[in-house]
Amino acid sequence: MVATFFGEFDLASLTLWLFYGFFALLIFYIQRENMREGYPLENDDGTESANQGPFPVPSDKTFELQHGRGSLTVPSGQRPDRDDIALRQTSVNNGFPFEPTGDPMVDGVGPASWANRRDVPELDAKGHPKIVPMSAIEAFSVAAGRDPRGLPVQGGDGEIVGAISDLWIDEPEQMVRYLEMTLDPAYGEGTRLVPLTLAKIKSDRVKIHSIYGKHFNNVPKIASPRQVTLLEEDKISAYYAGGKLYADERRLEPQI
The missing domain is CATH 3.90.50.10 (Photosynthetic Reaction Center, subunit H, domain 2)
Structure with missing residues (x-):
């Protein structure tokens, strides 16, 4: 008898490895889509962080907004961060707390902080x-x-x-x-x-x-x-x- 290719090939193993590959690509895609807001990462002082993580920042994607409100491009077209934060660092190292320099409720910092929506x-x-x-x-x-x-x-x-x-x-x-x-x-x-x-x-x-x-x-x-x-x-x-x-x-x- 002449053996055919699929007679000695493990189709179950191929199916399993195809699933592993698909799942890995899916995780990669979802993680990059999750990085459309809040990236690139910044240090506490506002400078860009040297460590952006293992995944690259995704390329721009433009969304058309409903009701004639224009379009939104992310990640590059995000609303700018607030530049009037009345806080000062308590240490030159990252991860240490900041303390208010004025009235935190009026300045909108700490628990009173608001997003630039x-x-x-x-x-x-x-x-x-x-x-x-x-x-x-x-x-x-x-x-x-x-x-x-x-x-x-x-x-x-x-x-x-x-x-x-x-x-x-x-x-x-x-x-x-x-x-x-x-x-x-x-x-x-x-x-x-x-x-x-x-x-x-x-x-x-x-x-x-x-x-x-x-x-x-x-x-x-x-x-x-x-x-x-x-x-x-x-x-x-x-x-x-x-x-x-x-x-x-x-x-x-x-x-x-």
Whole structure:
């Protein structure tokens, strides 16, 4: 008998090695795609790191954005890093902590830091701003739970700084994202937003534990009374979250 090629060839072994090769290429591809944001790596002082890792930075890829918002090219076309960081190094070596040089809540550093996101509102599938005030949407009302509108706002130090005047709704998700408060003239001017997750609604007041009365005037404002941008959202949330550590010097110490 004349033996054929496949009569002595291990097809099962070939299949296994083809799978190994495919899986290795898949890992390589996924890792490079994962490097489209945040690369090339930088040292703590902002200089480019000498060690970029075992995988090369991917070549540029351009994405067309929805709703006429242009295009985005990554990794080279990323939004620039903030250049106004009010921090100083505590050591010349990488990996050591930085310390604030001013008011960290106002400067947006440490726990109060924010990302340099696009200064445009997040849109729904129809191209409309997702988060809008309830007063601008007739179809929405408070159907369950406690309606906080009209309740006084109390800071973490017990000061009454204003009152809740509106709710900001994530329309597609049908949920409240922010409370809008009108400040008392003694604590600032106009209105401010507070993330619902950082406010506690009680029967007779809305308590905001993270910041004190003196801090409310510096809460980042929004440019439009009808929409909030991605950048504004990041700054607002960062300010309140930073107060968890920076609003009071006693919070800087270990809590037991």
